[in-house]
């Protein structure tokens with residue numbers, strides 16, 4: 398199976414505090430991988446190394462290698478704009494811009510130079526359909542995105558990503574601010590997106606990981622303890638710490 | 649209902665009463681101000697026609713000619729030009745302070761900017777008189793160096809601290825998650841600033857500009873020292889002219905209260921008040937339309 402993401406001996410420091418310790422992991426194309434682990438174990442931090450969002454934070458130091466689609470993304474000549482187009486990110490809280498629904502989706506293509514209205518119209522429709530949102534909003538594309546429900550806003554943020562045609566979607570606890578029904582809709586959406594995209598989803602929710610992912614990686618105190626197919630991970634974990642965590646015997 | 653709750657409800661009512669009272673007093677003061685200025689000012693029209701006051705620029709009280717057009721134009725021109733220079737400068741400064749400057753520099757800049765607000769306008773006037781006037785004279789090859797351009801340059805600097813401090817507060821409250829959302833789509837830093845951060849902070853930035861404008865249009869001392877104080881219609885940015893407040897302060901002392909001349913100065917003050925209210929409403933209106941469209 399083709400591996401799109403490979404991290405080797407990855408360490409990350411916030412100043413003196415080491416948040417990631419020697420992470421080695423590979424991720425296959427067009428699958429969903431879930432990251433689980435207790436709060437503060439470095440899931441978000443690792444996710445953010447994959448599209449170099451940590452560049453925004455002062456005092457971050459990274460050693461080791463991350464390869465995405467065969468390229469070392471921390472090589473000095475990496476085009477970060479291209480990288481972030483290919484590796485999109487959905488955040489914990491929905492963060493739609495203060496614009497219309499249409500403009501939110503068109504934002505990405507526009508900053509990358511697309512100006513033709515017909516192309517943008519098409520992209521907006523495609524992306525909204527891709528995020529299972531088109532039918533709900535097609536009559537109010539030009540009203541503010543802030544008037545949508547939280548679940549719709551989160552799917553809008555996913556649609557906004559799809560419009561720049563990424564290959565990989567990083568989702569940092571995308572359902573943690575949503576009600577159960579909206580959560581279910583996002584999970585359904587994940588299943589549909591899997592055919593076209595490689596997806597990594599951070600989640601606190603064991604059931605969610607078990608339900609919606611193909612692979613699961615367990616993080617603890619900055620280490621990646623164990624990574625295998627979700628089925629075997631939940632039925633037959635190899636590491637004692639993983640077993641303790643998924644059976645709920647963990648602090 | 650127990651007595652504890654009743655006491656709390658009573659306190660609540662009292663506090664609300666205090667707020668309502670404060671609001672009423674403020675409104676009353678403004679209405680009284682307008683009333684007083686109008687009462688005295690409108691007496692002018694017993695002796696001077698509305699057309700003459702607003703559309704003639706011949707100001708010669710000894711000859712009973714009271715055309716205030718040149719002052720109105722002077723005030724508007726000085727204010728608009730000051731905002732045109734100081735507004736963008738201030739917003740860029742605010743962007744630097746709120747988003748680019750490292751933490752230690754911000755810690756120095758913020759109090760420094762507030763300190764600037766406390767500089768008395770007569771000091772700005774002196775700087776204008778001794779530095780800007782000669783500079784304008786030499787740079788633009790004009791005689792004198794007094795006029796709208798000089799006054800507007802000084803005002804632009806005077807309003808900078810107001811604009812910077814309010815706009816940078818507004819920029820600082822833009823949620824980081826909006827910036828991250830934009831950057832994660834592949835936007836550059838500047839694209840993110842321009843398309844996301846500035847529009848989100850727009851209401852606060854407009855407040856800063858409105859307050860700057862209010863300061864510019866009402867500024868008397870600094871303008872009076874560099875505008876030339878000549879009651880003539882400005883046909884260039886570099887000729888001596890006058891503004892409403894500077895003309896009022898120059899003439900107030902030797903004008904008998906209750907005379908047509910005296911009344912006309914009150915009327916000028918009223919016009920100034922209305923003009924500044926009008927400009928504030930206008931800016932708010934334009935920016936609210938823009939905010940809806942974005």
Ligand SMILES: Nc1ncnc2c1ncn2[C@@H]1O[C@H](COP(=O)(O)OP(=O)(O)O)[C@@H](O)[C@H]1O
Pocket residue numbers: 411414416434435436437438439440441442443454
């Ligand atoms: N911007 C930051 N600066 C300093 N330390 C941070 C920062 N973000 C996260 N950390 C630290 O890194 C560790 C991992 O955090 P995080 O990746 O957010 O964990 P998770 O997403 O698994 O809850 C925590 O100890 C946290 O305190």
Ligand SMILES: [Mg+2]
Pocket residue numbers: 440441442569
């Ligand atoms: Mg996290």
